Amino acid sequence: MSTPQIAVKTKHLGAGSVWRRPTFVQWFIIVALLVVLEAATRTGLIVPTLMVPPSEILTRLASIVPTSEFAEDATRTLTTILFAFAIGVAVGIPLGVFLWRIPAAGRILEPFIVTGYAMPTLLFYPILLAVMGLNAGPIILIAATMSLIPIALTTMIALNSIKPILHKLANSVNASPAQYYLKVLFPAATPLVFPGIRLGFIYAVIGTIAMEFILAAQGIGFRAGLYYRELNVSDMWAYIVVVVVVSVVVNGVLTWLEKRIRRDML
Amino acid sequence: MSDVLGTSTTEQNNNVVFDRIGMTFQTDAGATQAVANVSGTIPDGKFVSVIGPSGCGKSTLLDMVGGILKPTQGSVSIDGELVTGPRRDTAMVFQEDSTLHWRSVLDNVAFGLEIQGVSKVDRNDRARRMIDLVGLRGFEDHRPGQLSGGMKQRVAIARALAVEPRVLLMDEPFGALDQQTRQFIGRELLRIWERTQNRVLFITHDIQEAVYLSDEVWVMSARPSIVKEIVNIDLPRPRPEGTHALPRFRELEEHLWNLVKVEAEKTLGPGALLA
Ligand SMILES: Nc1ncnc2c1ncn2[C@@H]1O[C@H](COP(=O)(O)OP(=O)(O)OP(=O)(O)O)[C@@H](O)[C@H]1O
């Protein structure tokens, strides 16, 4: 009885061939958005103190990107993000394992961690600046904290959700602790941990750029903030575009990785 | 403890000996005595089946032999050694699906050998032979998610057989299989067992299967369980296909059925099986 319905639906999908190519539609939306923005900025519908035409942003970008100043800013921001994320993973995963392994500790610490998740940690940035000085240290520390929380929480949840039978199996074949973790626990948990790792990366990016924006000596977020305060709208937008491009690329890489992992693991 | 049985250590050496073993689970809901007091011996090279009503503690008993559950009372020993944890010479097939879903069939079957540190070439070689044996040739590179329930169970059986255990512990391993596959794999299991002469502890709900496969059938009582009767299956081996039709087979089957019925009624209430 349900077969004809499925057939009808398939046919419907076949008819609307454009909708079968989401990337095509997505590109169309981006181009349309750019055209609208270009028109709106040129006609004065959007005032130049808010945004300049996309074509102008692109020309600014073309002259900014080749400079050594940009190279230094980009390097600074990317290394900060990577450092923060690396700490997030290196601390978050063991922390998640610990919370899972010692359920009592998990019950005690979980509310704190969840609060840390909900709290705008970057409010502590000025204090850390006062303590550590105006360098990458305070930014890495806060971005790493923001990054490790979702990683630790999803690790704990993923380990908790492993079917008891897998523990029984690992136990019955007399797996060593290392084999237990590497051959059973981690592979079983990975598909569930990955979304947390992805979120951890996104938090590292957001934390780094937001704090650079507030106060820093260098970095892409710092430039965007600087030009914002100088009312240099076109350069500010050029850096915003850089941030958007970085986010899109990073997200693309993570999506690709996640797909591969899911294919291999499920 | 085990000298209480009055048998010398040499006699016990190649046996699996249950010595008044019991298990009481402590949970938030209170204590559940799953296994009360089980004593018995699986002599060397014997195939023992356990039948009994659902929830009577069969899986619990198996877990204790496998060393993954510590008895709260008594002990079990294998070849004269107390079981204090999982042993490398025992292998378990669980009641529920225990395949590792991220591994291929081949890597699942080779898992036990991999844990034991067998080289990749050797373990894949042995795993492939077991895969053939359980009728999964051609599925080596499939993932469990692409298999049926019965096929997954065969993967688990192959994994247990691959380590060539001295004691094979199987918990309703054929539960997910259809009658034909069940009989086919059962005969294969007997062939392997006759060749290796290991001990098998086999849990089943299927009385016919228990009679066909076993040297002894242990009938467990309702919870808290004891072994109510040990029925010796005095059918000649090897047992060809027509074995099921022998009058002696029918007799044993009926005897076991009557024993099980009494226990099942205790669990489910009188008259539950009349319908
Ligand atoms: N981990 C546990 N914690 C608490 N109680 C348990 C646990 N495992 C089993 N039990 C209880 O012990 C009893 C026996 O369970 P067991 O799984 O051994 O039964 P079984 O004979 O294998 O049943 P079935 O034939 O349905 O598989 C049941 O009453 C069950 O509720």
Ligand SMILES: [Mg+2]
């Ligand atoms: Mg059971």
